Amino acid sequence: MSAPSSNELLGYLDTQGLIDFTQRLVRIPSVNDPATGSTEMGAAHAVIELAEGFGWTPIVDEVRQGRPNVIIQLRGSTPGPHLIFEGHTDVVSEGSRDLWDFDPYSGDIVDGRLLGRGSADMKGGLAAMLFAARALQLSGELVGTLTLAALIDEEELMLGVKDFVAKGYCNEAIGAIVCEPEAGEICITQKGAIRLEVRLHGRISHGAMPTKGINPIPALMKVLTFAHETEIELQREYGEDPLLGAISITPTVLQAGSRVQLNVTPSVAIADFDLRTTPLVDHARLIDAFIAEVGRIAEATGCRGEVEVIDDRPPTDISPDADLVRSLTAAHRRVVGAEPTYGGVPGTTDGTILHRDAHLPVVVYGPGGKWIAHQANEFVEVTEVIAAAKVYLLAARELLHEGP
Template identity: 55%
Template structure:
């Protein structure tokens, strides 16, 4: 029976958390050191990882492990980038100290999602040390927290072409997530004409037009929620303004010549994105232009899919009860795997579902090691073609 080296898994995860893999070129920070640690660890396992840049200084690390007889191909997927730690003074622990206190490993990215990366690596290692059917691809990718350049490059290079299904190892609090929300990121620009604040009749203020659009977003959100209700796994549809800028430079006594806002739209599977974008465009007043920055669909994997059933069996074996089905409130790299490569996905991994991006982020060590065991048992079941 394959066994996971739990002590080595914890040490690796600590080491990974200590790397501040925030993408912040002004601070000289990138995912590169984290990717190097992942690649070095894979080589220590006897694997032959490929390191490929999705963008300059933003490497993906991919390893393919071939089994001894025919079977399915399973992808374990995670990302090496983390969001900013923010103000370190707000933390009660060192954001990149990887301290272990009372069974919890603290640090930015501990849950989202360096614990998932560690768990998938050590689960695949344990399986690879014994005879197994099929093939495993292990991918630690860049830029999940941004525009998902890593997974887009992964798909573009053909790595997902032969994958039968994927586990996205994001923190979900032991929920088996078979659905995730769609995401549309929008920028809205309003044009005006500069003038003195004391003489507004000589200018055209872009701010009221932009505010009219944003007010319409609130009304449209209410309409969507009334039309589609609350999704059983994903909750409500949301249209959320997130950025507002006017004036460059900003001066209280100057009417700006332009203003813009960003809007983050999150959808459930019943919402048609093309129709929704058309409704948003129709709301734009004169001199307001809407640009779609990114459009990521919802994903749904049937509850009777072989990977879902394999994960149910593995979770129940380790926990003594079946997992709770859930949905991912945000978007993951799995969105791109689903959209661009038609790979069925499930999202399951160590860490609380709501802890990501928060101060004093942590992962429980028991959750880390148990998730690795679940990955191992899931792979053993799913890779066998006779399991259906």
């Protein structure tokens, strides 16, 4: 029997099932919110049920209580490479319902758009990768190993993907396709992110006798100035990345003192920083520079300084000539009938952890607008979900058949 043509292969894709399942996922609010007890559990269960319906044996790893990763490993008829498709089951909160023109968990399709929180980020992409894998299996074209990862906590600390890598699921993989919404762009680079908290401890005093204590607020101002000057310096040194734009260092949280006692200098002043980098930036050097400067400022002001690295996600990039990119390019051309646009991910995805902890090449490609994620009135075009599943299907066949 000869291998099926691309069109024959695409015939195995259950497009109606794909859209029904996307709707089902969107109708399950899977915000992780300890205050309400909401978790990814419902969405994870929907994935488990679908997988079992396909005759697959999903692995359920409870990363935190009530918050399971769902992992499916499909093995083909003959040995071959190992490819990973990655998605997440959590969604961000819908925020104020007043901002929405429809029920945030509607899942309805209106004028070709599937509506609701998580439709683009990223239940459409998650459903697309699962149905693409099913089609590949049904066609008899599955060789090697295909790992499908539906992980928790992407929107926060990425606990799901960290656990996924730590448990060895990425071993010997040739790379990962991260199915986040990028408007059909093939994203070959992603910004890195560092989250730092700087704490300066002084000594409390009466506002009328400030010299009797050590006020940490002026010291913290020096740290803010340093951060701003460092941002300008890095922007000057590295310029703008053509796909990612400029490096940024943004203070996002300030805490010191209390409005209840305006006549007291605080004992501690805290600033949090969100640093976004491009592949040229050395994270370790940047973090060291912060630690050294906070040390100098603390010493000069009599404070005690602390720098906590809350998270450190490196930027990623991959050559346009890499197999992952070439296969997606060919598949995109075939399905969409046009040349793809190559792009960069302005935020960070689980892909940064796959790259950092498992050293995998990653590419980000998925249905839904880049900028619609996390906004009110989120939607995904039904045609984009179907197109993404087709592209995943063709690309996966090529990657698994090519060999490493």
